Amino acid sequence: MKAPMKWLNEYTKINMPAEEYARRMIMTGTAVEGWENTAKFTNVVVGYVKTCEMHPDSDHLHVCTVDVGAENDLQIVCGAPNVHAGAYVCCALEGAELPGGVKIKHGKIRGVESFGMLCSGPELDVPSDLYPHCGEEGIILLKEEVKPGTDVCEIFGLGDDVIEYEILANRPDCLSVWGVARESATVLGEHFVMPEIAYNEKGKGKFDDYAKVIVEDEVNCPRYCARVITNVKIGPSPKWMREYLHGAGVRSINNIVDITNFVMLETGHPMHAFDLSKVREQTIVVRRAHEGEELTTLDGKTHKLTGEMLVIADKEKATGLAGIMGGEESEIVNDTASVLFECAAFERGNNRVTARSLGIRTESSGRFEKGVCAETAMQALDRACMLVEMLNCGDIVPGAYDNYPNPKEKKIVKASCERIRRRIGVNVDVEKMEDILLSLNIETELDGDTLTCEIPAYRVDIEGEADLSEEILRLYGYDAIPSTLMNGVTMAGKRHEAQSFNAGVKRALVGMGYFETQSFSFVSPKWIEKLNLSEGDPRLNTVVIRNPLGEDTSVMRTTLVPSMLNSLSLNMNRGNADAKLMEISPVFMPAENDGELPKEVPTLLIAMYGNGADFFTLKETVLCLLERYGLKPYVSAGGDNYYHPGRKALLTLRGGSVKLGQMGEIHPDVAEAFDMTARAYVAEIDITALKNCQLPIPAVKPLPKYQAVSRDIALVADEAVPAGDLMAAIEKAAGKLCEGVKLFDVYRGERLGEGKKSLAFSIIFRSPDHTLTEQEITSAMDKILKTSEKNFGAVIRA
Amino acid sequence: MREKVLEITNRTLEELKTCQDSQALEQLRVRVLGKKGELTSILRGMGQVEPEMRPKVGQWVNEARETIENAISESQKEIAKREKEKRLQAEAIDVTLPVNDRSAGSLHPMTLVLEELFDIFTGMGFEAVEGPEVEFDHYNFELMNIPKNHPARDAQDTFYIDDNIVLRTHTSPVQARIMTTRKPPIRIVSFGRVYRADEADATHSPVFHQLEGLVIDENISMGDLKGTLDTFARRLYGDGVTTRFRPSFFPFTEPSAEVDLTCAACRGKGCRICKDTGWIEVLGSGMVNPKVLEMCGIDSKKYSGFAFGMGVERLANLKYNVPDMRYLYENDIRFLKHFRG
Structure with missing residues (x-):
């Protein structure tokens, strides 16, 4: 979220450089991502063109004498066709820096000296919603007669630092200028001062004379507030409002739309403005969409809705997605005469699901899914009315609509001071705790060790003692946390048994020159198909990811072989002469019953190709490895189809009763399917069987004395x-x-x-x-x- | 006669000097001392010697034989030594010739970092535990205080198998499994692969590794968390390395903290790696949210605990400066050969 410093300073005092401010906010839990000045240039002032002559050596350049408020006028060569004597212009002085890293130096242009530059809108990167004439051809000709030498930032409403915050998921209350101003005041020890909200209801009649609201789904719309404005005069917003909106990253549209955006940014309450004349029977219905109902949103896209989605409708049909995006039909246009302002609270879960399933994300939906406080909705609507009056763009009709059937009760949290201290490990005394809580507008009452706290409605995150602990600790300072040793019983650390065993196997193979690989656990089903497994092979039945990134990562692997063949192939195709690789990873076999987790079977794969690689080198590796665990497998011809029919072997133990694995040369057809350019050899070993069958080292027997x-x-x-x-x-x-x-x-x-x-x-x-x-x-x-x-x-x- | 013996002796000793190999030496020995040799033939011709002279002549000849034999033996040794030297010289090899196609083998960098972390934490009394990678939503999210449709789920773009089964997005479900089945005191580290729906690029991977720790006991405080992580930081990067806690938010901890470690590269002075801050963000941590304890059946009034978690890839990257995360999973042997362990 972005907030301009000036806007924040309307409600609290942040009297320090942005860097220092950022540090203090970060260390108390508000992540400041950075800050940026809205002016992308320096050292550009208002100039008054006193004279303007043609350049002696050019048919389009002008030589101007410009008053920049300094003792001496400047001679500046300018190529713009619209420059003329008597114009007020933006003059970049020597040493000025312009967007794109341009630096202004004095120089000669076709033999005539020039001590600056007269700038166009794009050269200064001034947005047209801030200064409407700046997009025109040629240099900016200022409409105002401003004293030469004035910083042009003042004219455009630029030059403010904009702070960019990353608001944590538990602090939706900070997703607004008021929110961060309030938090800043707490952190900096300043006061947070809300504007006094007052306005006159000058409109004729009352709300009910103009509009009707029916909330059918009070679960997903716990509060709905509305006001009607008549005699609306659509026009541009004042400069200060455009400046604030621009700083916060929102484009100015017109006064009414700007007011809704301004209020959302300032209070955190998304608002919507309807052109009442476009609302059939002037009735707003908040209801679930009909299954299959269609709606065209403001962005011109048509959506097919489901019965779970909450819409704003009129008597006839849905006209907007509640809390997400309005509809095209009731959009504010230049001749809009009466407006209905909506400020509502929508249930965050429902909102999130709707926004996600339609693939829409707006400033509004982002706020609703994080949680908007229903309690303060009317206050935000009042703020909007106040702005209507301030901007003189309409008459507020007396009376408001407010449907808030279940207002939240006051939230009281009780906490033990002692437990808080024990939790945070810092010995904060009660007075300090109460001070900190008060600075957060949390009223406290102390009874013995128990603090009874009244939590402001907007702090949805504070629910218990642990949350209060954090509030106290973060404002007391995390730096105060001591470094202590845990008390209590000492515990013997140990490794997981299988994990130690696997580590031993890996180390043994490393000793034999193998490199451990890691490959993704999900693969393409096509890769498994390429193995040419027999029909009905359990490995063809995979655990399927419902929302994969792509086909190549869409099913959980039931065998490590395809991943390994891909690794081998990659090495072959990158011209690596040989490789000895191994990996221990689980394969995932679907559960037998629905609702159960798949079986994860750790598997060892050993593979090689290139110099010296053949069946028997790999066999030597396998036998050596098994020998380390006291095992001598029974090796017999046989194995899966992806091996060479005459060069594959099954490995069994204990008279064939334990299947340990298989090994062989990869079948040329499979090798080709994996784009492998050399013969490759692979051994698959059931590492669990290996672990279970391993034999202890036997007692030592005397060495033989007699001749063999x-x-x-x-x-x-x-x-x-x-x-x-x-x-x-x-x-x-x-x-x-x-x-x-x-x-x-x-x-x-x-x-x-x-x-x-x-x-x-x-x-x-x-x-x-x-x-x-x-x-x-x-x-x-x-x-x-x-x-x-x-x-x-x-x-x-x- | 005496002169003759002396003459033979001196001549032989002279000739001995010219013998270059054992063959010549043998020839000389046979010529002088052999059955038909010059010296032997004097003894043979003893019949012609006057009887009173015979013992004398015998003595002369024997003395001469001894002298010659000794000399020959000496020469023999000398020549054998020379011949051995010659042979050894001939056997010399060019030790600088290269060895082809060697393969030293190594563990994967992820494993190397994990092993180091295990050593540190098992040394501190933590037990390493494992859990399934395909996991129930219940353990992965709900017991971690992230209910369905909670916005915190957005931060962890999840792969779903069905409505109730996910690819675990963190190793926390292992903690949930331990908390629901064991009684405190608990001191564990869980580790392994986790999954998030991020396209693979230089800094993201849909598969990556985490290591998390959990301690639950009576009277566990945020100070104990700091103490533990300070020790961890020192073991990982050496003395003088410490931690900085910053307030943060995780649904499963309260209070929560992001933990920075003193930048190991510049020891906190500020450098390119730490972007001149002197700190490296490494861990997320906090006191286990009492809601999580209660959901797992642990009395939150009696017990408290802390948890911390870190991305192993991040640590590997800090340690080995891996320029592209995809290197870790495509298994190009040239990358793997970079490691040794």
Whole structure:
């Protein structure tokens, strides 16, 4: 909200530079965003053109002698066609600064010296609603005969500092000049003086003779006040009013409209003026819209309304959106003769929903949705009438309409001084508390420790002791808050268990050269579709955001894969040679029942591409990671469709009963769909399963004392036999004495026959308590050969 | 005879000096000391020596053999040493050759900042807790004293799943969940991803991170809040850093305060980062609104508490000066490689 200093100073005294004022307001809770002077120039004064000759060396330039109120007249070269002797003009002196950073220096123009510049409206950025002639062709020719040397700001009504506030949501009472003036007075220790509101009701008859108001929805319109003005004379507003409106950022239209805007800015009460002749049967009806009813607002837009929306209607149809925007029909025009002023209070929730659903935001709706005090509506209307009289633009008809069925009772808040002190941690004595509250117009009564406070109606935010604590503390000064240590039991800080576990996993992967990524939790459903999942896959069923920013962020992800593929693709397409990435984030699976929250499943994704990346490098990472948690997964061919059909694996634990995840090379079709230019490898791991299955570090066993014996065998098997399975079977068959099995060669050749491969294993035997005998080893080898042949059809290579 | 032995000895010792490698040395040894060697052959020809001279000759030859053997052994050592040196020299590598394609790995900057914050707050006795990111309106708004159609909801443009479920707009619902299920004393920090309907640009992201703290106990005051945040500020940015409280408004706290920290870059002297104010706005905080306590089933006459919250991206930005917020979520490896931790 913007408020000109001059306007504020009508009601209180702010006798200090804007910077100091801003600091004091900020430190007591009123955010001052900044301040700006309404004049965008300096050092421009009224000049009187004494002589005006053609430039000797130009067909359009003039050489003028200008009286600027100084000892010597100035010679100024001017190119404007309308400059002439005897004109009063705006003269920028040497050293003047004009909008756009222009600095005026003396110089020579085609050989003739010039000591300043005569200015046009745009050169000074003077708005035409402040000075109507300034938009005309050429330089500004002042209509007034003003003493040369006078600062032109005085003529235009510029030069005031305008303070820009950011009013907090709990202080709608400060959304007005009176509001911030009152708050400033409290903060600065000054008085806030309201204007004395008085006017004569010169109009003939009484309100009811001219208009009728029917409020059908008193819930959404708790108060409706109206007045009628006759003999209206539409014209421009006086300079002071235009100046104030301009400072506050509102364009001057005409006296009646300006009065409604002025009152809104000054009192915080939005007003509306109806041309009574356009109101059918001179009857105003405040009602809900009919479902589907159409209304064209002042901005020329037509809206289709719903039954929840509150409208201002006449006998026939809706003519305005209550508290949001008036209708075109009853707009004030130049020949408007009688006016109905509306000053009402509309319920903020209803107002907000209507404004939002129609996408309209006005000064008025902004105020209503933050809360306008019904109590002071009539006062604001009176202020408008007073201005009508002051501007002499109409006659006020005796009597007002006022429908206020449920006036608010006086708000009394009781508080304990001791509890307030304990809350704020500052030892403020009772007298000081009462002083502060009084400065906020809160009348107090003290009984023992209890303060009984009468809260002014406009302070809708003060409801209890905590609110009073804040009022006392902010005006006493937040700087007084001491820095204390909490009393009470000491508490052991700790981390969330899953969070510590995840941190460990991430650190392990960082150690293996991976970089952690973070990607948005919402994705495009199209990205999930690109994964080519089977029909009925639960990941195709997503939690959908009702109001997404766009399709790319419209559903909660059910898998991290698309986000990761996008990250990989981005890196590939930006020419980054390789990347090793990982992320732990939840995926969101829709709840089974309506009204429940989706299930958030934390998932680990590891991915790589580029130099050295292949299935087995990734497998090494995965196995290394699992080994850190004491786990050795069962790896078998298989996995989702988005992996290469021949290069994907499932990872399970505990004999297949725990599904740990899957990994593989991304299917070329999917890679293409994600615009990936290199082969990429991805592993997905259920981090919760990993956490639940992890094994503790076992007790240390003595290191072996006896020699190990190793035996090599080469087995010929069908190509389809998985080496890992065969190896596991060998290890199992070898029994307790087997310390390990290594695959050291895979051979395929003509001599083996088509579809065959030879796998060469090295089996290491060792006993913890004796040197192995040949017999023990032979017996184990026999078992190995038998099992291999029986279960895998693998026979010893001839 | 004596002369002959001496001659062999001296000649051999002389020749030894010219031996450059172990092979030449061996040849010399064989020639002199071998079975058919010059010295050996003197012993072999002992038959022709007069018997009384034989012990003498034997002694001469043995002495000579010993001298030569010692000399050869010395030379051998010398040559072995030289040969090893030569080999080591030949094995020298250019240590300045580059290593290709290394990947040092790092946590994401968000995680790095969060870890630091956790260390600080767990060290101060706070327990870190988590809650769902897709959350009931009830916890996210209503229990935080932001009823439906309250204008404060405008400040937090919300993503809705349905009328009652939202993407949490702050981490406060985690606090609500704790307050409705635990009894004071409570001392927690909640953290994580939050969502607001802002288009992503250099300074906004629809997904970002918050960390909030909550303390509820008997006799908790605004001074305790300041004490806690002062400690936090010192741990984060070092001694001499302090806090400044400014009155503000949040629906869930009363009184409320915006908290500035001494600008860590200039230590409060004023610089570009703090726009010459010496302060950096970092936190929102306040005393938990008694209405919130009551809605969560905590007796507000007996208990009071404070809460504070901060944007983790903001802290990361202050720390690492990230020029564009989108960098944090697009995962360009060149950006990620900037970090180490």
